[in-house]
Amino acid sequence: xxxxxxxxxxxxxxxxxxxxxxxxxxxxxxxxxxxxxxxxxxxxxxxxxxxxxxxxxxxxxxxxxxxxxxxxxxxxxxxxxxxxxxxxxxxxxxxxxxxxxxxxxxxxxxxxxxxxxxxxxxxxxxxxxxxxxxxxxxxxxxxxxxxxxxxxxxxxxxxxxxxxxxxxxxxxxxxxxxxxxxxxxxxxxxxxxxxxxxxxxxxxxxxxxxxxxxxxxxxxxxxxxxxxxxxxxxxxxxxxxxxxxxxxxxxxxxxxxxxxxxxxxxxxxxxxxxxxxxxxxxxxxxxxxxxxxxxxxxxxxxxxxxxxxxxxxxxxxxxxxxxxxxxxxxxxxxxxxxxxxxxxxxxxxxxxxxxxxxxxxxxxx
Numbered sequence: 001x002x003x004x005x006x007x008x009x010x011x012x013x014x015x016x017x018x019x020x021x022x023x024x025x026x027x028x029x030x031x032x033x034x035x036x037x038x039x040x041x042x043x044x045x046x047x048x049x050x051x052x053x054x055x056x057x058x059x060x061x062x063x064x065x066x067x068x069x070x071x072x073x074x075x076x077x078x079x080x081x082x083x084x085x086x087x088x089x090x091x092x093x094x095x096x097x098x099x100x101x102x103x104x105x106x107x108x109x110x111x112x113x114x115x116x117x118x119x120x121x122x123x124x125x126x127x128x129x130x131x132x133x134x135x136x137x138x139x140x141x142x143x144x145x146x147x148x149x150x151x152x153x154x155x156x157x158x159x160x161x162x163x164x165x166x167x168x169x170x171x172x173x174x175x176x177x178x179x180x181x182x183x184x185x186x187x188x189x190x191x192x193x194x195x196x197x198x199x200x201x202x203x204x205x206x207x208x209x210x211x212x213x214x215x216x217x218x219x220x221x222x223x224x225x226x227x228x229x230x231x232x233x234x235x236x237x238x239x240x241x242x243x244x245x246x247x248x249x250x251x252x253x254x255x256x257x258x259x260x261x262x263x264x265x266x267x268x269x270x271x272x273x274x275x276x277x278x279x280x281x282x283x284x285x286x287x288x289x290x291x292x293x294x295x296x297x298x299x300x301x302x303x304x305x306x307x308x309x310x311x312x313x314x315x316x317x318x319x320x321x322x323x324x325x326x327x328x329x330x331x332x333x334x335x336x337x338x339x340x341x342x343x344x345x346x347x348x349x350x351x352x353x354x355x356x357x358x359x360x361x362x363x364x365x
Contacts, residue, residue: 051238052077052084053107053133054227055203056212057152057160058249060186062205064279068250069219069351070211074105074203076133081229086212088223095226095234098213106135106204110153111175114196119189123181128153128163130202131175137168137204140180150185154201160249161191162205187254187277190356216351219248253277253293253347253355256320261341261362266326268337270300272345272358274320296320297348305338307359316348339365 008025012018058071075084083102087095108131117123130137130151140148149168152160166180184192203209214221228239254275262269274289274296275281281289300314300322311332314322329337340361346354 050077050079051240052081052227052229054084054086054101054240055105055107055201056225056242056244056246057154057203058246059152059160059162059205060188060252061250061277061279062186062209066250067211068277069216069248070214070250071219071246072203072209072211073099073101074107074209075101075227076104076107077229078134080104081231083230084227085230087226087234088212089226090221090223092224095224098225099210100230101210103208104134105208106132106137106206108132108174108202108204110196110198110200110202112198114153114200116192116195117181117183119184123183124179126181126183128165128178128181129171129175130178131172132202132204133174135204137176137178139167139169140165150205152203152205153196154203155191155194155196156200157194159188159191160203161188161196162186187252187275187356190255214246219246221245248352250277251349251352253349255356255358256298256345256347257358259343259345259358259360259362261364263364264323266329268324268329268341268364269321270324270343270362271321272298274347293347294350299346299348299354301344302332303342303344305342307342310344337364339363 006025006027007022009020009022011021013021052075054073054075056071056073061068062072073086077084083100085097086099086101088098089095111129111131114128115126117126137149148164149166150162150164152162154160161183162185163178164182164185165178167178169177169179171177183189222243222245224241224243226234226239226241228234228236232238254277256272257275259270259272262271276289276292278290278292280286296318298317298320300317301310302312302324303309304311312324312328340363342359342361344357344359346357348354
């Protein structure tokens with residue numbers, strides 16, 4: 001009918017007659033059109049990462065596969081450089097890599113003073129207010145009676161108390177109010193004897209923490225440390241330095257429990273129960289808890305009436321009991337033993353010596 005169409009042949013079939021298959025087409029769709037040239041841009045990556053906050057924490061054992069004598073270390077930086085390296089040397093040269101930290105840890109500080117509380121039961125009075133530099137905190141399930149969240153808070157003397165919490169309430173930007181507390185966990189009840197001031201270091205205990213690569217013979221030695229981002233020279237301004245030594249808290253025996261007395265005529269028997277730093281010792285389904293020490297040994301101290309001085313010591317006791325004889329009492333207290341009588345008990349380690357003490361007032365009459 002006088003109309004022309006542009007077709008693209010797709011198939012020709014020769015048989016009794018030629019059949020041609022085709023589709024309409026427009027050549028313009030195959031033409032190249034040049035767009036405007038793209039501009040070159042310099043990468044906007046930061047020229048240098050900021051200095052990291054690195055926390056060294058001498059803590060008890062936190063997992064079955066942890067190295068008992070090695071301190072834990074966590075780091076935070078913004079922006080995160082991908083990896084923070086820790087170098088170690090006994091001198092000011094010859095640094096070697098000790099640890100590589102690949103994940104940021106949740107680090108922060110306390111917002112208000114934090115006071116002592118009860119041990120081995122819920123602290124429903126104190127609240128811990130924290131500000132984290134990164135990360136978030138979540139509540140546990142108070143219905144099951146467990147606190148699944150754990151953090152460490154550092155005292156002014158450098159020791160760490162491990163605290164678990166049930167409820168985390170957001171009160172501001174990166175700020176939480178923590179309640180439903182379990183205090184002095186993993187044998188750290190000695191670390192909460194004094195109040196903790198606002199601004200105390202907070203370290204959330206999770207899988208991001210690393211451990212320093214110290215050997216058993218090195219854990220208490222003094223070393224110089226350098227830490228900074230991977231890919232930078234240790235002379236770069238992003239690197240920091242410090243000198244540290246540690247006490248091997250993970251090998252330190254826990255304080256004994258249930259310090260009691262009994263009279264045998266005029267002699268005073270003092271006894272206690274052993275605790276153990278092994279994580280399996282928390283199980284209630286065992287007749288006897290594990291023994292992590294080579295030998296079971298204790299030291300017992302009898303203190304003055306005001307608790308300021310040691311008037312008698314029992315050393316290397318092989319069992320969790322001792323007898324304070326009438327003759328000893330008369331020699332130590334000519335006017336009669338005070339009431340209460342203050343005693344202090346240590347379990348001993350062949351590696352680190354005395355563990356944490358249990359100090360008890362015994363009301364003997």
